[in-house]
Amino acid sequence: MHLWTKARALKDSPDRFFFKFDFTxxxxxxxxxxxxxxxxxxxxxxxxxxxxxxRVAIVFRTNWKDGTALYHPYDRVAIEGHSAWPTTHPHxxxxxxxxxxxxxxxxxxxLDSEEYTHV
Amino acid sequence: xxxKRDIEIYIHLEGQGEAKVVEAxxxxxxxxxxxxxxxxxxxxxxxxxxxxxxxxxxxxDERDDLEDEAETAPLGRSLEDLGARRGLGLHLHCxxxxxxxVEIHYRDKTKRHRFSPSTTVATVIEWARRKFRLTDPDxxxxxxxxxxxxxxxxxxxxxxxxxxxxxxxxxxxxxxEQKVEG
Numbered sequence: 001m002h003l004w005t006k007a008r009a010l011k012d013s014p015d016r017f018f019f020k021f022d023f024t025x026x027x028x029x030x031x032x033x034x035x036x037x038x039x040x041x042x043x044x045x046x047x048x049x050x051x052x053x054x055r056v057a058i059v060f061r062t063n064w065k066d067g068t069a070l071y072h073p074y075d076r077v078a079i080e081g082h083s084a085w086p087t088t089h090p091h092x093x094x095x096x097x098x099x100x101x102x103x104x105x106x107x108x109x110x111l112d113s114e115e116y117t118h119v
Numbered sequence: 120x121x122x123k124r125d126i127e128i129y130i131h132l133e134g135q136g137e138a139k140v141v142e143a144x145x146x147x148x149x150x151x152x153x154x155x156x157x158x159x160x161x162x163x164x165x166x167x168x169x170x171x172x173x174x175x176x177x178x179x180d181e182r183d184d185l186e187d188e189a190e191t192a193p194l195g196r197s198l199e200d201l202g203a204r205r206g207l208g209l210h211l212h213c214x215x216x217x218x219x220x221v222e223i224h225y226r227d228k229t230k231r232h233r234f235s236p237s238t239t240v241a242t243v244i245e246w247a248r249r250k251f252r253l254t255d256p257d258x259x260x261x262x263x264x265x266x267x268x269x270x271x272x273x274x275x276x277x278x279x280x281x282x283x284x285x286x287x288x289x290x291x292x293x294x295x296e297q298k299v300e301g
């Protein structure tokens with residue numbers, strides 16, 4: 001399933017980004033997702049990915065799992081390898097009461113922020 | 120088959136995260152729409168139209184504990200009179216409390232204000248940023264965290280949706296969103 005979130009208007013950049021999510025065992029477990037090209041369904045290539053500073057640079061990084069998951073506590077692949085996150089980011093820990101909307105709100109917040117600077 | 124009505128009304132209720140959606144005609148009045156949505160005739164709660172930014176009028180005032188001047192919706196008025204237009208949604212906020220008393224802590228300071236329940240978290244953060252005179256560029260990462268909890272309501276949530284049943288007050292700590300690191 002592909003979902004998209006709007007991004008802030010930047011020169012030579014798309015107005016939205018698409019994500020592919022795996023909802024295995026959702027909502028008990030968090031989904032895992034990645035940026036995709038909506039036309040091919042394939043992982044979004046490097047030259048088209050959102051880039052920037054701080055949190056944007058971290059969440060959409062490609063030097064971890066080749067960009068096949070989001071580096072965010074709401075991504076079940078990411079949380080697996082980070083036992084400290086429930087302590088350092090308790091407000092971002094997935095529970096069965098969370099929904100995909102919580103993750104999309106996070107992603108939209110990043111892509112609407114000044115930390116997102118270009119593709 | 121029912122004919123399609125003019126407009127969608129999003130009804131935000133006290134303590135509930137998702138709005139109830141009903142279709143309505145522009146000539147209908149607010150009380151009839153609320154009754155059709157199963158909310159009686161609006162007698163037990165106040166109804167506000169749209170999102171309130173009234174607090175920002177006081178954001179640069181040095182006095183503390185002021186109150187929004189947002190007015191409740193006159194229930195006998197038609198949706199059209201209240202600014203609704205064909206094809207556009209209208210948001211109604213229904214709450215027992217005419218105002219939500221909010222206390223915000225930042226470092227060793229505390230600010231208080233009585234907000235309309237239809238004020239969003241994002242607007243409260245902007246009010247707090249100006250009230251605490253925060254000018255750093257990192258202010259874009261400011262968030263509200265509910266006191267004695269780790270919960271940080273999303274920026275588009277309205278205060279009326281966050282209050283606990285039976286309460287007309289909220290307490291927040293003003294915090295910065297940190298980047299996730301491994």
